[in-house]
Amino acid sequence: MAGALALLLITVVLVLLVFSVQVSGSSMEPTLRSGDRLFVNLLHSGSKAHRFDIVQVRLGPQREQAVKRLIGLPGDQVRVRLDGRRNVVELKPAGQQQWLRVENPAWEAADDHRVCCDVLGRGSDDTTAATVPVGMGWVLGDNLDYSDDSRTYGFVKLDDIGATLNLRVLPLGRAGHISHDDVVLRPVS
Known part of the structure; x- marks a missing residue:
């Protein structure tokens, strides 16, 4: 019996x-903290990822694995502008005429002043809309002040999104589903 329990424990640890x-x-942060361990959902990778999913993606020239939030999908227009001292992330979904404001409670305290975008989806000196190309996405971190994301590296290939990450498994005290229901789109007034 002890051998079966040990085998089960080893199996669980290996799967984890x-x-x-x-x-x-x-x-x-504050959505995820350094050290959190997230279940990799390989069934929703690449083009199967949805807007506002937290994803594992390869970024930059070194193609390092990173965890970010998928904001822009192919055909969307994206931009980041300043409203006073606050960054405002806006997008116009593909095929729609109206700009929508992305409201993410994690961005409320952001003090970053990077506007966006150049033609590659990176930060720029001016607030200009960029269109997400076919087969690409646009990602941001929930901690706008300390995130190297599409504002740094530009658009990401959907093929570089390895998985969605919507289940925290460790630490046990915070384990469970990571909802993105609090990230919403509202009409720009």
């Missing part, structure tokens, strides 16, 4: 290590 990713850094 193989099918999970550990958050490193503060770019997704």
Whole structure:
């Protein structure tokens, strides 16, 4: 009996290590903390990821694995502008005429003043809309002040999104589903 229990425990630990990713850094705070371990949902990778999903994505010239939030989908227009001292992320979904404001409670305290976008989806000196190309996405961290994301690296290939991450498995005290229901789109007034 003890041998079966040990085998079960080893199996659980192996599955956890193989099918999970550990958050490193503060770019997704307060939603995720450094050290959080998230279940990797391989069924919703790449083009199957949905707007506002938290995703595992390869970023930058080193193609390092990062955890970010998917904001812009192919055909969407995206921009970041300043409203006083606050960054406002806006998008116009593909095929729609109205600009919508992305409201993410995690961005409320952001003090970052990077506006966006150039033609590659990176930060720029001016607030200009950029269109997300076919096969690409646009990602941001929930901690706008400390996130190297599309504002730094530009659009990301949907093929570089390895998985969605919507289940925290560690620490046990905060384990459970990570909802994105609090991230919403509202008409720009």
